[in-house]
Amino acid sequence: xxxxxxxxPYLYVAPxxxxxxxxxxxxxxxxxxxxxxxxxxxxxxxxxxxxxxLVWEDSTFHxxxxxxxxxxxxxxxxxxxSIFFAVLLYERARGWRIYRSVLxxxxxxxVPIVGIVASYIFELNGALNSILxxxxxxxxxLDWLGSxxxxxxxxxxxxxxRELGFGIVLFLARLLSMSEDQLEAARIDGANWWARLRYVxxxxxxxxxxxxxxxxxxxxxxxxxxYVYTLTSGGPGTSSTVLELYIYNQGLRNxxxxxxxxxxxxxxxxxxxxxxxxxxxxxxxxxxxxA
Amino acid sequence: xxxxxxxxxxxxxxxxxxxxxxxxxxxxxxxxxxxxxPSGCGKTTAxxxxxxxxxxxxxxxxxxxxxxxxxxxxxxxxxxxxQNYALYPHMSVRDNIAFGLKMRKVPRGERxxxxxEIGRVLGLGELLDRKPRQLxxxxxxxxxxxxxxxxxxxxxxxxxxxxxxxxxxxxxxxAEISRIQHEVGATTIYVTHDQVEAMTMGDRxxxxxxxxxxxxxxxxxxxxxxxxLFVASFIGSPEMNLLEGTVEDGAVRLxxxxxxxPGAPARLAExxxxxxxxxxxxxxxxxxxxxxxRLRGRLLVAEPLGAESLVHAELDVPPVLSEEVLEVARxxxxxxxxxxxxxxxxxxxxxxARFAGTVRRxxxxxxxxxxxxxxxxxxxxxxxxxxx
Amino acid sequence: MKASTLRQxxxxxxxxxxxxxxxxxxxxxxxxxxxxxxxxxxxxxxxSLGNFSDAVHGGSFLRWFKNSAILTIGAVIVSTAAxxxxxxxxxxxRFLGRNVLFALSTALMVVPPVVMLLPLFILFTNLNLVxxxxxxxxxxxxxxxxxSIYMLTNFFRSIPHELIESALTDGARNFSVLWRIVLPLxxxxxxxxxxxNGLWVWNELLIALVFLPSDNLKTLMVGVTxxxxxxxxxxxxxxxxxxxxxxxxxxxxxxxxxxxxxxxxAGAVKG
Numbered sequence: 001x002x003x004x005x006x007x008x009p010y011l012y013v014a015p016x017x018x019x020x021x022x023x024x025x026x027x028x029x030x031x032x033x034x035x036x037x038x039x040x041x042x043x044x045x046x047x048x049x050x051x052x053x054l055v056w057e058d059s060t061f062h063x064x065x066x067x068x069x070x071x072x073x074x075x076x077x078x079x080x081x082s083i084f085f086a087v088l089l090y091e092r093a094r095g096w097r098i099y100r101s102v103l104x105x106x107x108x109x110x111v112p113i114v115g116i117v118a119s120y121i122f123e124l125n126g127a128l129n130s131i132l133x134x135x136x137x138x139x140x141x142l143d144w145l146g147s148x149x150x151x152x153x154x155x156x157x158x159x160x161x162r163e164l165g166f167g168i169v170l171f172l173a174r175l176l177s178m179s180e181d182q183l184e185a186a187r188i189d190g191a192n193w194w195a196r197l198r199y200v201x202x203x204x205x206x207x208x209x210x211x212x213x214x215x216x217x218x219x220x221x222x223x224x225x226x227y228v229y230t231l232t233s234g235g236p237g238t239s240s241t242v243l244e245l246y247i248y249n250q251g252l253r254n255x256x257x258x259x260x261x262x263x264x265x266x267x268x269x270x271x272x273x274x275x276x277x278x279x280x281x282x283x284x285x286x287x288x289x290x291a
Numbered sequence: 292x293x294x295x296x297x298x299x300x301x302x303x304x305x306x307x308x309x310x311x312x313x314x315x316x317x318x319x320x321x322x323x324x325x326x327x328x329p330s331g332c333g334k335t336t337a338x339x340x341x342x343x344x345x346x347x348x349x350x351x352x353x354x355x356x357x358x359x360x361x362x363x364x365x366x367x368x369x370x371x372x373x374q375n376y377a378l379y380p381h382m383s384v385r386d387n388i389a390f391g392l393k394m395r396k397v398p399r400g401e402r403x404x405x406x407x408e409i410g411r412v413l414g415l416g417e418l419l420d421r422k423p424r425q426l427x428x429x430x431x432x433x434x435x436x437x438x439x440x441x442x443x444x445x446x447x448x449x450x451x452x453x454x455x456x457x458x459x460x461x462x463x464x465x466a467e468i469s470r471i472q473h474e475v476g477a478t479t480i481y482v483t484h485d486q487v488e489a490m491t492m493g494d495r496x497x498x499x500x501x502x503x504x505x506x507x508x509x510x511x512x513x514x515x516x517x518x519x520l521f522v523a524s525f526i527g528s529p530e531m532n533l534l535e536g537t538v539e540d541g542a543v544r545l546x547x548x549x550x551x552x553p554g555a556p557a558r559l560a561e562x563x564x565x566x567x568x569x570x571x572x573x574x575x576x577x578x579x580x581x582x583x584x585r586l587r588g589r590l591l592v593a594e595p596l597g598a599e600s601l602v603h604a605e606l607d608v609p610p611v612l613s614e615e616v617l618e619v620a621r622x623x624x625x626x627x628x629x630x631x632x633x634x635x636x637x638x639x640x641x642x643x644a645r646f647a648g649t650v651r652r653x654x655x656x657x658x659x660x661x662x663x664x665x666x667x668x669x670x671x672x673x674x675x676x677x678x679x
Numbered sequence: 680m681k682a683s684t685l686r687q688x689x690x691x692x693x694x695x696x697x698x699x700x701x702x703x704x705x706x707x708x709x710x711x712x713x714x715x716x717x718x719x720x721x722x723x724x725x726x727s728l729g730n731f732s733d734a735v736h737g738g739s740f741l742r743w744f745k746n747s748a749i750l751t752i753g754a755v756i757v758s759t760a761a762x763x764x765x766x767x768x769x770x771x772x773r774f775l776g777r778n779v780l781f782a783l784s785t786a787l788m789v790v791p792p793v794v795m796l797l798p799l800f801i802l803f804t805n806l807n808l809v810x811x812x813x814x815x816x817x818x819x820x821x822x823x824x825x826x827s828i829y830m831l832t833n834f835f836r837s838i839p840h841e842l843i844e845s846a847l848t849d850g851a852r853n854f855s856v857l858w859r860i861v862l863p864l865x866x867x868x869x870x871x872x873x874x875x876n877g878l879w880v881w882n883e884l885l886i887a888l889v890f891l892p893s894d895n896l897k898t899l900m901v902g903v904t905x906x907x908x909x910x911x912x913x914x915x916x917x918x919x920x921x922x923x924x925x926x927x928x929x930x931x932x933x934x935x936x937x938x939x940x941x942x943x944x945a946g947a948v949k950g
Contacts, residue, residue: 001771001772001773002771002772002843002847002853002856003343003346003363004772004773004853006774008772008853009768009772009773009774009777010768010774012764012765012767012768012772013764013765013768013769013780015760015761015764015765016761016762016764016765016784016824016828017765017780019757019761019817019820019821019824020784020787020821020824020825022817022821023795023799023817023818023820023821023822023824024787024790024795024821026798026802027794027795027797027798027799027802028790028794028795028798030798030801030802031794031795031797031798034797034798084689085689085690085693088686088689088690089690091686093683093686093687093690094683094687095690099690099693099694100940101936102694102697102698103693103694103697104940105697105698105701105932106697106700106701108925108928108929108931108932108939109700109701109925109928110881110882110899110900110903110924110925110928111882111884111900112882112884112900112903112904113903113921113924113925114700116903116904116907116917116921117700117703117704117918117921118700120703120707120719120914120917120918121699121700121703125719126719127703127719127720130718130719130720131720134720161696161697161700164697165697166943169940169943169944170943170944173940173941173944174944193682218788218789221791222789222790222791222792222793223791223792225793225884225885226882226883226884226885226900229884229885229904230884230904230907243793244791244793244885247793247794247796247797248793248796248885248889251796251797252796252797252800252889257797260797261797261798264793264794264796264797265794267791267793267794268790268791268794271789271790271791272789272790275789342844342848343847343848344844344847344848363847364844364847364848365847365848365849365850365851365852367848369848370848370849371844371845371848373841373844373845374841375839375841377839377841377842377844377845379842379845379846379860379863379864380864381863381864381866390846390849390851390859391849391850394846394849394850394851394855395850438845438849442849442850448848
């Protein structure tokens, strides 16, 4: 520890604290306050839980909440695919460096651009369906974006498509940093591919898996606006609306800041609860391991 | 240059651990002072208190005439060589050496001249533009020295600077540090836990144990006249043999053998009939010849060292199991303590002696060890203090 | 089939899927509207370059690019600077509230930006910060700050304390220790911050949409959506625009792939 005068450390943290207050603390306090008011302009009378009641009675909110939760299903998909491809690359498949660069490429493209490009590929008469029809898979040539049943799935596929690259290089980097002795020992002990994965590689990846699950979950809850906005704008109808988009629409398009704030508070609670749950599960698993 | 004076200096950590207690010592101007002791004895803490890296909780420390308690490290005019050298990995050797001068706003030209001069003295000329990671251990060590010397500080502080080097290099650097220190003439405090380093390098050596100063003396006196069991067992390589004996009239009984005590201090008579700790340095234990006083035991193993052999024997005499002795044993090897304990239960003690030439005898055979009885050490078993 | 063959098949299939949207963008950009409507997946032949001149005239890619670059560079600098100071204090100084500050700041990583959107918008309207670079740089810097502080604090803690102590005895003051020793040694963490935060800001759409509505301040991401709605029915021109918009990042990736991947993964590999 450095020896300093008592007030010196506060000088060092002051800019960061000021910035955090401006961007996080003050707005969060205000959004909680807004959610109990009938806002017009920048303020309004106190209305208690009215906004929450309105939100609760709005079926779009229920849809948005459900869709945000459903998008969390993309996390295990991402996890399994990332590890699978990372292990394939780690086993030094021929040309693994080139494959790594290629599989990471989607992550380099900006989300809005990905959304826009995908919106044309997935059109009813877009490239994907044209190809499917050309190979006589007419049954699979679905209305990916125009059908209420499929639009959220399509959003999920596009998200996985872009985010997968990060997962792969992340797990690959962790694998490359691990000592090969263990794997060689396992091979000599007669462990097959599956056994090596199960007993050597996965335990080694544990910390990275936990990290990735947290990061990917945060992405799904709080960072999919750009995908949805550019791919479907939440439609058709409300079939792909998520909480982020709902807040944006209510607050800035429909000028219902009170309701938007109420949903923002709900979203904040959802993120805190789900991440805390993850951390608790992780802590418990850690404790069990130690016991 | 300046003297360093500790007056009742103490260190207590926030959690209540006491690392140094009522430390009284004066390091003279230009003196090479070594702090030695087992891990956790407080030697590094004392050094870091001089550097200003550790707050002084009690008493005061002066460098020259200045009390430095409340001065920041950068205001104390000290230079420090760290155990792992702490070279800045992102700077060239030149920039590493020049860093202290730069911080003190020494003009560029002067800085370059000083660095070149130091590079020449330390034989670093070719290496000045390399990065630390391109250097060998010995070269890094030299850069760390150069970084300290170049500033011409009032006091040099060195924290186990040789412990990361291999044995051969360590011997060479030992001589080199001594040479440089004499050339520069700077007051130096050198911390080590290797007593050989302490004995070969220090003008004086301060032995510490559990935050307390045990003895400060020049190496020879420390070897000849240790004030207590701890200093006796810590100083000397190989270690002093310590046996439990009973004082008789003009003699001491060790198991089945009796050694006359011609040169014993008068106070030993006060212990007549009582048990004391008897110390015999391996240097004064040889193959028995004629009818000289001797101890009888069994040979365990003899290590031939060329001109002489280091004899590991076992005597049927109870060992000294005081806390001090155990602490020194533990510092060397934790397992040694258990071994010593089980030996004590069977009332046998390992014993080291230096025999001239080669010992042609097998393990387990009886052996007779001649002892120079004018070189016996006696210690009070209760207090651990030397009887003299 | 042999294991290595299976591996190649799986990777090859994945590579096709990963590349297809890029290929679609590329090939469509070189088609005429007529060619595209006839066959959206065919090879573009003969090549047509007209879409690009339409796209350049129809969009303001250079201006959007400039705006995005200013915001990204500004936000990364502000975020890194504020985080470096705070992390230095948290990692290396003793003060009341140190652990609480670190825990709170780390927890903020899970707060979705959209939660703060409305209050920030109202506040910034009152402060006349809407439609200014400074205002949005502050927001982006603030939003990326928790990650920056987390990353740098952990990294600063891992720097051997002897290096810092050595600098102190060499006569350096606290701030020059940070500037001359700690920061240069933190290059890997700084690369991570530049890549992760830079990418985040560059890709950001929601805040840019709300806080930078005026035409001359639109970012590339907002510009791209505007462009698309303008040329919605002309797919080849839209794709030419998307391709133009992707060029900067593709170039960065092409020349800095090493930094990119290392930066993105450095933080996680240790844990």
